[in-house]
Amino acid sequence: MLSPGKTSFAFALSTLTALLVTACGGSVSDTPSDPSKGGAVSLHGIVYGASDTSVPSGAGVPITMMGQMRALFDLIKKAPDFTQVVMDLGDGSPVHVLDTNTGDKFLPGKLALGLSYILIDMKTKGDPKYADYLATYQKITTAMMTQMHGADYVYANTSWGEYYYLVALNNFKAHGMLNEVFSDAMLTTLQNRLNFCDMFGADASGKTNTCPVAGVPIDVASLNTAQNYYAVSYGIAGLRQKLGWSNPSFSSKTDPTVATMGARDALLYTLTNHIRNDSSGGFSDEASNTHTTYYDQARFDRYSTLLIGEVTERTLEMGNEANLTPELKSYLRKSVDLILPQLNADGQGFNYGRSIGPYGDSAFMEVLTAAANAGVLTAQEMQVAYSFIYKAAYRFDTFWYDPSLPTPSVNMWVKGRGTDTYRGKPRVMGENFSLLHQFMYVNAWWDKLGFGSKAPMSDTDLQAWLDARxxxxxxxxxxxxxxxxxxxxxxxxxxxxxxxxxxxxxxxxxxxxxxxxxxxxxxxxxxxxxxxxxxxxxxxxxxxxxxxxxxxxxxxxxxxxxxxxxxxxxxxxxxxxxxxxxxxxxxxxxxxxxxxxxxxxxxxxxxxxxxxxxxxxxxxxxxxxxxxxxxxxxxxxxxxxxxxxxxxxxxxxxxxxxxxxxxxxxxxxxxxxxxxxxxxxxxxxxxxxxxxxxxxxxxxxxxxxxxxxxxxxxx
Structure with missing residues (x-):
């Protein structure tokens, strides 16, 4: 970690960037103001591409990530009934990926966010097809958030799905498009529905909980899912606040301090206590919410390292930099110190624990990006981090993404690959959107850090740095x-x-x-x-x-x-x-x-x-x-x-x-x-x-x- 009292180039740059983003009302997922400035052999060249999002000459990938996002939009758009959209991975069992029973409870949020990248890009460029794509977007989002009867909706959209949706809303707002894309009635529906209440309360069966009546606080200890979901609820609370929407309040039977805070800060406070108390090494114990004695805690895996990166990114995203304390930065540095010895020139990430594959690679990328913005990397580590992330993006486009499938897609399920039941094949559409979003927002941050047109370190220089570990x-x-x-x-x-x-x-x-x-x-x-x-x-x-x-x-x-x-x-x-x-x-x-x-x-x-x-x-x-x-x-x-x-x-x-x-x-x-x-x-x-x-x-x-x-x- 940087020595106390010293200001590095990385810290100064990230601080300046945060001020500029805040002053301009920007979002970490904004598309660059001048897409043509991205170099061919650069992270931007792989993720966004040329000015028309095509693959720049020399990039060496079959399609940019913006191109993948557009292809998914077109796949949905051309279907007479979007609920019948099929993705075929060539294994003899095509999937209706936008059916109501895919098992992906985040799907409406993933679609709202993923497709928003294309709408914002088209609007920014004055694309004549924008109105047609906007109409498709409005049809899908309205149908997915419609009540069938009472409090039941056609599609579930919990936790991560609510967070993804709120990222999309804030990005639309930053581009002056929020009230053009969503009607007042739809915004009222979203304000009521996009909250964190489903993650709290006694109902752990999966049924969506409703928020308490006004003035009745939620017990912060009543989280009914894994501890890392405090970070998801923190992101939701912060992004609601950024939109000017109110949040339910929290209470705690054991810590009255929580009741004096707004929801956003109460959740960050609780998250900090989780990391502080459940691991003396400064990592998140992902078993500590259901296992309470010393001998049956201690599940440390990808998420134990990634969580603090997500907390940092959410904090910057919602404009809450003032609460990114030295303690939180020290936890972030611990995750960096776990990752740096594992870096390689192939863009490979975690190889142990659950939910790895492309998410193992992107976890390294997300932590290193958060660290770059929080000022806990040296100038040389910034170069190394950027170079690894470039390699991870290249690996995604040339290994994880498979254009030879009947429906080109990220592949975690066929040709000898297998993933967790949690990420089963019916979720293939949502997994494409969430992975692409991770690369999109990370690329946007590195663009703002001044790396938009920069090539990574040479393979020789990167390997020399790695060999010195x-x-x-x-x-x-x-x-x-x-x-x-x-x-x-x-x-x-x-x-x-x-x-x-x-x-x-x-x-x-x-x-x-x-x-x-x-x-x-x-x-x-x-x-x-x-x-x-x-x-x-x-x-x-x-x-x-x-x-x-x-x-x-x-x-x-x-x-x-x-x-x-x-x-x-x-x-x-x-x-x-x-x-x-x-x-x-x-x-x-x-x-x-x-x-x-x-x-x-x-x-x-x-x-x-x-x-x-x-x-x-x-x-x-x-x-x-x-x-x-x-x-x-x-x-x-x-x-x-x-x-x-x-x-x-x-x-x-x-x-x-x-x-x-x-x-x-x-x-x-x-x-x-x-x-x-x-x-x-x-x-x-x-x-x-x-x-x-x-x-x-x-x-x-x-x-x-x-x-x-x-x-x-x-x-």
Missing amino acids: PHYTLTWYNLPGDTAHPYSAALVTVRDGKRVINLNLSQAPDYNSYTPYYPTPFSDKLIYGTTDLGYALLIPQVTYNGKTYIPVTYYKNLSVQENNGQVVVSFDTTKFRQAAKNATYATDIDLQVHTVLTFDHGSMTRTDTLSSATLTGNMAVETDFTSFADFQNTTANSDGFSVKYANSNATSYGATGFDSCALSNFEMAAGVTNPLSTTPIGQLHSKFACTTLPFALTAGSQRTLGWTLKYADPS
Whole structure:
């Protein structure tokens, strides 16, 4: 973080920008005043493009993000009935993406915001087709926000959807278009409907709550969803206030200070307390609202790092810079310090935890952009951040976006890819809009920071900066000695040339049965988890008394050392958990494992030493390695305990301490794609499973198992 009392170029620039934006009534999602100034090989060139939003010469992408947004608008516009719009991803099951039962409760807000970019752009340029597109926009938004009867609406639009809608309204207002796009009656409907009340109160079943009668405050502790939704409600309150709309008031049974604040500031105050109290390392514990004791908290993942970036961006967006305190900036810097060691020249973001894929990449981008605007980056870090974000945008357009699909779209669902059930394929339209919005608003900020026409750092210079990073970084979520959180929770990041390897130790009580939360090293195109599913991915999975147990919480004694170029990580797991979502702690078994992971150039080795003082029956252990390498080019060695790979990042894998191993096709099961094999970045093809015969662990005895994975530099 910047030294106290020093003013960097980045801080001065971001402060000046904030003043200019505030003075001009601007919004972080505004389109640039002169789109033609964006350089071809620049973030602006990929996101916005040339003056007509086409791909500039030399940009190297199939379509700009504004082009994608226009294509989606045209897809909706040409349909006689927009509720029947179909997106076909080529897997034999096209989706009615604007049906009322897509499961996307944010859809009206996503459409209102996504399509607003096109309307604003057309209006700014005096496009003769503007009136026609405006009529389509008005038809869709009116229908989606219409009541069927009583308080029920044709479409749900909760939390994030309300926030997205309010961003659109504020952007229209900044361009003098609000009353042209929306009638007075529609604005009254939106003022009544776009609030945060659905996130508070006793109703956690999904039914939309109504705000209390005037003068009756909401209990700030009655949030009925995950803690990070305080940030969504904060954004809603702030953007309502920016429009001149009133907010319900808050109260608190435990902190009367809340009642003295307006809703916007009460929610920011509550958010700050969440980060301050639920993680001594300054990160957001995403399990703390439903799990209240030290042993069943500590889900640290993408959102634990991203939340403070969102809070910062919302604060700037609503013009609340005065409340961006040094404490909040210090939390933002902690997220920056977790991200910088993971940066790469390919634009890849988080590779562990839930809701990653393109959102893993954009999370890095959003945090770094917030940090650039908050003045917590050095001038060189600004250049590096911009260059990474350019790479992430290029990756989105050339990897995540697939123009070869029957309906060109972001792809998180087909061709071997899989994502969380939360982001299921029926939400494909909304996911396109929300991801494109993230790049649009980030690009607008960098335009305002003076980078609109700038090329990123050269690949050579960027890689040189990356190569100068430490060989490993240890980031604590809960600091050692924190008696309220006695189990180790931390991220270890190892850099081996261009390869970034993450080992995330997180209790994750509601997700620890899923592979992305295992204490397993994850690295792009080498080791990846499968969303919402579990199997013995590089951990000792134990079968005991007919049930399966895994070492996925209760970490102690974490140590990270570097010796002679090797990074050695060791930790103890004091109990094994039943391999089931939300398994009760009463089902834990008294089984311990001492784990040592050794990272060397081109290889990683793990040993697990099992012991127990009380277990009496026999147990068996399985450990699997699943590879992206083609199955037909994978060869099991004659020793029976190792395998060779061709044409892949993995070159060989071998296990020790097991009784037998078997190589099998992991991609197909019973003639269909094996759901365990679809990772966020693509298809796993083979499994090498090593198992023991049943054995007993008597008091004082041990059993040591291990594996070694060798790999090439990233391709």
